[in-house]
Amino acid sequence: MQELLKTQRISIAVLIVGLLLLVGLMVRQAPKSPFTMEATEMLAHMPDFEHVTVAMADKMKTDTNNYIFVDLRSPYDFEVKHIDNAINIPTAFILDDEHISTFNRYLENNIIVVLYGQSERESISPWILLTEVGYSNVKVLLGGFDCYDGDITKCNPESAQYDYAKISISGALKSDSNAVTAPVKKKKKAIPVKKKKKREAEGGC
Amino acid sequence: MQKRYIFLAILFIAMASGLLFLPDMKEKSQIPVDVFLNDIHSNNRHLTSDEIAKRIINGDPMVFLVDVRTVEEYDNYSLPGSINIPLKDILLDDWAGYLDQDIVDVIFYSNDDILSEQAWALCKQLGFKNLYVLDGGLNTWFETIMLPKEPGELASTAAFDLFSFRTGASIYFGSGSTAVAVEAKPVKKKTIPVKKKAKREAEGGC
Amino acid sequence: MGPLTFNDIISTEWNYVIALLIGLAFGYILEASGFSSSRKLVGVFYGYDFVVIRVFITAVSVAMITLLYLDYLGFLDFSMLYVVPTYINAQVVGSIIMGIGFLMGGFCPGTSLTAVAIGKIDGMVFTGGIWLGIFGFSEAYPYIEDFNNSGYLGNVTIMDYFGINAYTFAFGFAVFAIIAFTVASKIRKNIKEIQY
Amino acid sequence: MEAKNIKFRHVYWNPYFGGLMLGLLIAATFYVTGRGVGATGGTKATVVKIVDVVAPEHTENQEFYSKYVDEDKNPMKNWLVFETLGILIGAFLSGSIKGRVNFRIQHSPKITSKTRLIFALAGGLFFGVGSQLARGCTSGAALSGSTVLSLAGFITMIGIFGTAYLFAYFFRKLWI
Numbered sequence: 029m030q031e032l033l034k035t036q037r038i039s040i041a042v043l044i045v046g047l048l049l050l051v052g053l054m055v056r057q058a059p060k061s062p063f064t065m066e067a068t069e070m071l072a073h074m075p076d077f078e079h080v081t082v083a084m085a086d087k088m089k090t091d092t093n094n095y096i097f098v099d100l101r102s103p104y105d106f107e108v109k110h111i112d113n114a115i116n117i118p119t120a121f122i123l124d125d126e127h128i129s130t131f132n133r134y135l136e137n138n139i140i141v142v143l144y145g146q147s148e149r150e151s152i153s154p155w156i157l158l159t160e161v162g163y164s165n166v167k168v169l170l171g172g173f174d175c176y177d178g179d180i181t182k183c184n185p186e187s188a189q190y191d192y193a194k195i196s197i198s199g200a201l202k203s204d205s206n207a208v209t210a211p212v213k214k215k216k217k218a219i220p221v222k223k224k225k226k227r228e229a230e231g232g233c
Numbered sequence: 234m235q236k237r238y239i240f241l242a243i244l245f246i247a248m249a250s251g252l253l254f255l256p257d258m259k260e261k262s263q264i265p266v267d268v269f270l271n272d273i274h275s276n277n278r279h280l281t282s283d284e285i286a287k288r289i290i291n292g293d294p295m296v297f298l299v300d301v302r303t304v305e306e307y308d309n310y311s312l313p314g315s316i317n318i319p320l321k322d323i324l325l326d327d328w329a330g331y332l333d334q335d336i337v338d339v340i341f342y343s344n345d346d347i348l349s350e351q352a353w354a355l356c357k358q359l360g361f362k363n364l365y366v367l368d369g370g371l372n373t374w375f376e377t378i379m380l381p382k383e384p385g386e387l388a389s390t391a392a393f394d395l396f397s398f399r400t401g402a403s404i405y406f407g408s409g410s411t412a413v414a415v416e417a418k419p420v421k422k423k424t425i426p427v428k429k430k431a432k433r434e435a436e437g438g439c
Numbered sequence: 440m441g442p443l444t445f446n447d448i449i450s451t452e453w454n455y456v457i458a459l460l461i462g463l464a465f466g467y468i469l470e471a472s473g474f475s476s477s478r479k480l481v482g483v484f485y486g487y488d489f490v491v492i493r494v495f496i497t498a499v500s501v502a503m504i505t506l507l508y509l510d511y512l513g514f515l516d517f518s519m520l521y522v523v524p525t526y527i528n529a530q531v532v533g534s535i536i537m538g539i540g541f542l543m544g545g546f547c548p549g550t551s552l553t554a555v556a557i558g559k560i561d562g563m564v565f566t567g568g569i570w571l572g573i574f575g576f577s578e579a580y581p582y583i584e585d586f587n588n589s590g591y592l593g594n595v596t597i598m599d600y601f602g603i604n605a606y607t608f609a610f611g612f613a614v615f616a617i618i619a620f621t622v623a624s625k626i627r628k629n630i631k632e633i634q635y
Numbered sequence: 636m637e638a639k640n641i642k643f644r645h646v647y648w649n650p651y652f653g654g655l656m657l658g659l660l661i662a663a664t665f666y667v668t669g670r671g672v673g674a675t676g677g678t679k680a681t682v683v684k685i686v687d688v689v690a691p692e693h694t695e696n697q698e699f700y701s702k703y704v705d706e707d708k709n710p711m712k713n714w715l716v717f718e719t720l721g722i723l724i725g726a727f728l729s730g731s732i733k734g735r736v737n738f739r740i741q742h743s744p745k746i747t748s749k750t751r752l753i754f755a756l757a758g759g760l761f762f763g764v765g766s767q768l769a770r771g772c773t774s775g776a777a778l779s780g781s782t783v784l785s786l787a788g789f790i791t792m793i794g795i796f797g798t799a800y801l802f803a804y805f806f807r808k809l810w811i
Contacts, residue, residue: 038652039237042244045505045659049248052512063263067355068324074351120274123266149346153273153354160358161266185345190375192310196407241651242617249504249613252606255511442669455717457667462721464660465672465774469722470729472653477741477755479647481810484803490650495778497654498661499792502782505662514666521670523770523780523787530776530787533768534794536761541799542806544758547773548766549674549722551759556723557730558738564752565759569675572763573682580699587768597784605784620651633811 064162077159079170080142082183088142089113096134100145100154101173111144111176119145119154123161131158135165144169144176148185263358272357279368280340282377283395286402289313297337298367301352302344312342312374313406323352324359335362342367342374378402442519466553475553477545477561478633484542486630489623496616503609517605527590544568646733661782668714671779675766677719679703683710743810754809769794 065073080088088095089112097114099106106116117127134141143151143158143166151168158166169175174182181189263269272278288296289312298315300307307317318328320343332339339356341349341364349366356364367374381399384392472494473479482488510517541547544565546554551569554562580587598605648656664672683703687694687710694700703710730736742751766772769791771780777795780788 038241038649038655041652041655042241045501045655046244046248049251049508052508052514055512062266063358066262067358071321071324071355120270123270149350152347152350156351156354156358157266157269157273160263185370185372186343186347188306188344189372190380192371192375195375195379196310242620245500246613246617249500249610252504252507252511253610255606442665443667454668454714458714458717459721459724461660461664461668461672462718462723463725463728464721465657465718466722466725466727467729468648468653468656468660468725470726470735471648471733472650472657473647475726475730475735478743478810484799485807485811487811490647490653493650494654494657497651498657499778499781501655501658502661502665503658503784505659506665506782509662509666517783519669520665520783522783522785523776525785525787525790526770527790529768530770530790531794533765533770534776534791535798536765537769537772537791538795538798539802540758540761540765541773541795542758542802543754543761543809545755545810546758546762547674547795548678548762549672549772549774552674552719552722553726553730556726557736560738560740561742561751561755565755565762566678568756568759568761569678569763569766570682570759571756572760572765573675573679573767574686574763575760576764576767577682577686577697577699580697584698592786595786597786597789600786608784 062161065160067160070156070160073159077167079168081170082176085111085142085169085176088140094138095140095142097142097144097169099173100143100151105146109173109177111173114144119150122154122158131163131166135163139165141166142169143167144173146173147182148172148175264360269358273354278353278357278365279346280365281368282374283398283402285340285367286378286406287398290402290405295337297331297339299332299339299341299352300343301341301348306344310371312371315342318352320348320352323355332356332364333359333361338363338365340365340367343370345370345372378406442515465549466556469550470553470557474550475557475559475562477550477554477559480547480550481542481545482633486626487633489627492619492623496619500609500613500616503612507605507609522594522596524594525590525592526588527592529587529589532586658782661779665779665783671775671782673715673718673771673775673779674722675763675772675775676713676715677717678763679767680710680713680716743808745808745811751809 085097089097092113097111099110099114099116100119100122101110101116102118103116106114110116115130117130121127122131131141133139141158141163143155145151145154148168148171150172155166155168171183171185285296285298296314298312300311300315300317301320301323302317303319304317307315307319311317316331318331322328323332333356339361341352343349343352346366346369349370353364353366369376378399381396381403384396469475473490474494479488480491483491506515506517506520509515537547544551546562546565548566548569551562551565555566576583592600596605597603597608647653661671664670680703683694683700686700687704694704727736740748740751742748762772766775769776770787771777771791773791773795776788777792778788781792782788
C-alpha cells in the first residue's frame with residue numbers, strides 16, 4: 029500500500045481549503061436587507077392579521093400602556109385633527125433611525141402599534157413594510173382616519189357599493205333598445221398558465 | 234497511515250455536515266428597503282378611473298388590468314380585458330411572466346383599492362416594474378365612469394367636459410342611457426416576460 | 440458573484456484562454472492520478488485498484504460541497520450553473536452503452552485523451568473509436584431522433600426531482616463516499632495484487 | 636517490462652489528493668464559466684468540422700450537424716475544443732515529468748495487442764454513441780453533472796458504473 033504515502037499533501041490541501049472556508053464564513057457579511065420576511069410569507073400570513081375597527085380604536089386610544097396610534101399623514105393634517113394620544117410619523121420617515129428606535133421600544137414592550145392614514149389604503153403599504161422588517165406588533169385601522177372621523181362610507185372599503193353586474197347589464201339592455209342582441213358580453217380570457225423557463229436547454233456534447 | 238485517513242475522513246464529514254448547520258442567511262428577494270419605502274411614499278402609482286377609461290377607449294395596448302378579487306367576484310363582474318389573479322395567488326410563479334415584465338402597465342384593481350394596494354406592495358418589493366393601482370377601485374369606477382353625475386349649473390366647463398367624457402365612457406363600458414350599443418372591446422394584451430440574465434446560453438460541457 | 444463569464448466579470452475573449460488553462464489542469468490531474476492507464480481504471484470493476492472510485496467520488500463530493508459553500512457565501516449563484524438536461528430514456532440507454540464501452544475499451548473519453556498524450560496506442564485507437572461512434576451516431580441521427588429526445592424532463596436537479604434539500608444531499612453523499620472508500624479498501628486487501 | 640512497471644507504478648498521486656484537486660478544479664470551472672469540464676464535446680466538434688470540410692451540403696441538410704455549423708459559426712471555435720487541447724497538453728506535461736511518455740500498448744498478458752486494439756476501438760465506438768445519447772460522457776455528464784446535483788448526472792454515473800459492474804465478469808479476460 030505504497031499509495032498511502034504522501035498523505036501529508038492531502039492533509040495540507042484539506043487544511044488550506046478548510047481555512048479558506050473559515051475565512052469565507054467570517055468575511056461573509058450578513059445580508060444587508062433588513063427584511064425578515066419574504067413577500068410570499070407575508071402574503072401567507074396576511075389573513076392572520078386582525079385589523080383594528082373604529083369601535084376597538086375608541087377603547088384603545090385611552091389604553092396607552094398597550095396601544096399606540098401612529099398617524100402617517102403630514103404634520104399639517106395631524107395638527108388639524110388626529111386621534112387622541114396618537115403620534116405623527118409621516119410615511120416617508122417611518123424608517124428613520126429615531127422612529128425605528130421608537131418602533132423597537134414598542135415591540136419590546138408589547139405595545140400594539142395601530143397605523144392610520146387619511147384612508148385605509150395609505151396605511152396598507154407601510155403596514156406591509158413594517159411587518160416584513162420584523163414589527164409583528166403593527167396593525168391597521170380599518171377605514172383609516174376618514175372612517176374614524178365619522179365618514180361611515182369609508183368604513184368598509186372593500187365591499188362592493190354597487191351591484192356591478194346589474195348596472196352594466198341593465199345599462200347595456202337599456203342601450204340595446206331594439207333588444208336584438210344579447211347584453212354586452214365581456215370576453216373572458218383564458219390565460220394559459222405559463223411557467224417561466226428556468227434554463228435554456230441546449231445539447232450536451 | 235490508517236490514522237491519518239481516519240482523521241481526513243472526519244475532517245471531510247465535518248466540512249460536509251457544516252452545510253447542515255449553516256444558519257439561514259439566504260439573501261432576501263426584496264429590493265432595498267429604502268427604495269421600497271420611496272416607492273410607497275411617492276403616489277404616482279395611483280391612476281384615476283378617468284385616466285384608465287381614456288386609455289382603454291383609445292385602445293392603449295399597454296393597459297393590462299389585473300383583478301385581484303376572488304374568482305366569484307371576477308366572474309360576477311370585471312373590467313373588459315382584465316385577467317383575474319386572486320390576491321392569495323399573486324406571487325405564484327405562474328403569474329410571474331405577466332407581472333414581472335417591463336412592457337405593459339399592470340393595473341391592479343379590486344372593489345376599493347385596499348386589496349389592489351396589497352397586491353402592489355407585494356409585487357413592488359420584488360422589484361417588478363410598471364405596477365399601478367386603480368384609484369378607488371371598482372366603487373370609484375362605477376361612481377365616476379358608469380354612473381356619472383351631472384355637474385351643477387355653476388360648474389366649470391372642465392367639469393362639463395369631464396361629464397360628457399364620462400357619459401361617453403359609460404356607454405362604451407356598457408352602461409348609460411343612450412341608444413348606442415357599443416361592444417366592449419377587450420384591450421389587446423401583450424406580455425413579454427422580462428428577459429432574465431442570459432442563463433446558461435453556453436452549451437453543456439461533456 | 441460568479442459564474443464570472445456569465446456576469447461579464449471576465450469578458451468572452453478570455454473564454455478560450457480559460458478553456459485551455461482548465462483543460463491543462465484537468466489533463467494534468469487526470470494523468471497524475473493514473474487515469475492514463477486503462478488497466479488501472481478498469482481495476483475498479485475487478486477489485487484490484489479502486490483509483491477511479493476514489494478520485495471520482497472524492498472529486499464530486501469536494502466540488503459539490505465547495506460549490507454549495509461558495510453559493511452560501513454569496514460568491515456564486517448556484518442556480519445559474521449549467522445543469523445537463525435530462526432525457527431519461529436516452530440517458531439510461533446511453534449510460535448502459537457507455538458502461539459496456541468502458542469494460543471493452545478501458546477508458547472513458549477524458550482519460551483516453553490523457554492516454555493519447557502520453558503515447559498510448561490503445562488510447563489513440565479508443566479515441567478513434569469515439570470519433571467513429573460520434574460520426575455513426577450523427578449519420579444515424581434522423582432514425583433515432585425520436586428516441587434521442589424521448590423522456591425529456593428539462594434541466595432538472597436532484598432537488599427539483601426528489602424535493603430534497605441540497606445540503607442534506609451533499610452531506611449524505613459525503614457519508615456515502617466515506618463508506619465507499621472504507622469498503623473499497625477492505626475489498627482491495629482481499630484481492631490478489633495484479634502487476635500492470 | 637517488469638522493471639519499467641515498477642519504476643512508474645507508484646509515482647501516481649494519492650487518489651484522494653487527485654480527487655481533491657479535481658474537485659477543486661471542477662468547482663473553479665463552475666465558478667469561472669458556469670459549466671463543468673468535458674471531453675467528448677471537443678471530439679464531436681472535430682467530427683463535425685471534418686464532415687463539414689468533406690461534404691458541406693451534407694452538414695447543412697443533416698439536422699444533427701447543422702446545429703453546430705452556421706454561416707459564421709466554426710465548430711472548431713468552441714470552448715470544448717480548446718479545453719480538449721488543454722487536456723492533451725496537461726496530460727503530456729504530467730506524463731513527461733514522471734517519465735511516462737512512450738509509445739506502447741497496455742494490455743493484460745492474457746490477450747494480444749491486436750485483441751486489445753480491437754476492443755479499444757469497440758469501446759470507443761460504444762462511448763461515442765453512448766455519450767451522444769446521454770448528453771455527456773463520464774466527465775461531462777457524470778462528473779460535472781452530479782457536482783451541480785443534476786438528475787442526469789446521477790443517472791449517467793449510476794448507469795455507467797452499474798452496467799460496468801454487472802458485465803465485468805464477461806470481460807474479465809481482457810483485464811485480469
